Amino acid sequence: GAVVSQHPSWVICKSGTSVKIECRSLDFQATTMFWYRQFPKQSLMLMATSNEGSKATYEQGVEKDKFLINHASLTLSTLTVTSAHPEDSSFYICSARIRAMETQYFGPGTRLLVL
Amino acid sequence: AQRVTQPEKLLSVFKGAPVELKCNYSYSGSPELFWYVQYSRQRLQLLLRHISRESIKGFTADLNKGETSFHLKKPFAQEEDSAMYYCALGDSWGKLQFGAGTQVVVTP
Numbered sequence: 001g002a003v004v005s006q007h008p009s010w011v012i013c014k015s016g017t018s019v020k021i022e023c024r025s026l027d028f029q030a031t032t033m034f035w036y037r038q039f040p041k042q043s044l045m046l047m048a049t050s051n052e053g054s055k056a057t058y059e060q061g062v063e064k065d066k067f068l069i070n071h072a073s074l075t076l077s078t079l080t081v082t083s084a085h086p087e088d089s090s091f092y093i094c095s096a097r098i099r100a101m102e103t104q105y106f107g108p109g110t111r112l113l114v115l
Numbered sequence: 116a117q118r119v120t121q122p123e124k125l126l127s128v129f130k131g132a133p134v135e136l137k138c139n140y141s142y143s144g145s146p147e148l149f150w151y152v153q154y155s156r157q158r159l160q161l162l163l164r165h166i167s168r169e170s171i172k173g174f175t176a177d178l179n180k181g182e183t184s185f186h187l188k189k190p191f192a193q194e195e196d197s198a199m200y201y202c203a204l205g206d207s208w209g210k211l212q213f214g215a216g217t218q219v220v221v222t223p
Contacts, residue, residue, distance in 0.1 A: 034210070043201065043213045044159070093159070097209065104211065106159040 003027055004096050006107035013084055014115055021079045021110045023094030029074035030096035034104060035067075038091040050077045084114040117142050119204045121214035128192045128221055136187040136217045138176075138202030147205035148178055148185040151213075154198045162187075162200070172196070192221045 003026040013019050023033055032051050036044040048069050050056045056069035066088075068080040077096075081088055091111050095104040118141045128134045140146060150162040163171045165178040165185060176187045185202060202214040 032209070043215045046210055046212065049208070049210060095159075102209075103161055103164070104209075108158045 002103075002105045004030075004094065004105045004107040006092075006094055006110050008110060009108065010111040010113075012113045012115060015085055016083055018080055018082045019084055019112060021081070021092055021094075021112075023077045023079070023096065023107055025075045025096045025105070028096075028098055030077075031074065031099060032097050033071060033077040034095045034097075035069060035077075035079050036093045036095070038093060038109070040091075044093060047079075081112065084112070086114045088112065089114045117204060117206065117212055119202055119212055119214035121202050121217050123217045124215065125218045125220070128219070130194055130221055130223050131191050134189050134192040134196070134219065134221075136200050136202075136219065138185045138187065138214060140183050140185065140202075140204050142183075142204055142206070144207055146178070146180075148176070149203040149205065149211070150174070150176055150185075150187050151201045151203055152198050153201070159201070192219075194221050194223060197221045 005024045007022045035047045037047050038044045046059050047062045048056045048058045050069050050071040052071045052074050058064045071077040091109050093109040095106045097104045120139045122137055148165040151159050152162045153159045174189045176185050178185050197220050199216050199218050201216045203211045205211050
């Protein structure tokens with residue numbers, strides 16, 4: 001149980017285009033989903049917290065107009081990288097939890113390469 | 116400021132030898148500490164959390180508030196323990212801050 005999926009697993013796009021990444025909780029309802037970014041050989045950095053039905057909360061230094069997050073249902077959150085640039089190339093990972101202070105379950109990640 | 120420090124980027128041990136991964140933290144409130152593991156080509160998964168005080172796959176970790184540490188230990192390393200290990204600190208909102216990670220390589 002407690003499986004989180006991400007789609008796509010990898011994506012290559014041209015600079016200036018937008019890319020949408022989906023995060024789904026497959027067998028549970030997630031009140032909260034988190035989005036992380038991981039650069040090569042670095043740790044995960046929290047980008048934003050997404051609560052179902054409300055606006056996402058972004059960490060300091062993360063541009064909310066660039067990284068649009070939508071959490072429309074209890075099983076789906078999407079991250080859209082708008083007007084992507086090569087420096088946005090990274091590994092994006094989501095996690096989901098059922099209730100506050102409970103375990104976060106992680107997705108497999110999405111590798112984004114912006115040319 | 117909230118911080119998680121894992122001083123070792125790489126830890127190489129022989130099979131059967133003890134292994135200890137260091138984690139120190141700074142946090143003004145009551146900390147919740149976790150160890151996550153990422154095996155090659157797999158997703159991040161929870162190894163253990165301090166409030167459960169259980170042993171998973173032979174690993175244990177004790178929260179030492181005096182030394183602000185949450186070191187991960189296993190008395191006898193196995194080859195399948197080779198992985199990336201992250202210490203993480205949870206705040207009062209349940210958000211996680213990860214350490215830089217320690218790559219463990221267990222050689223036969």
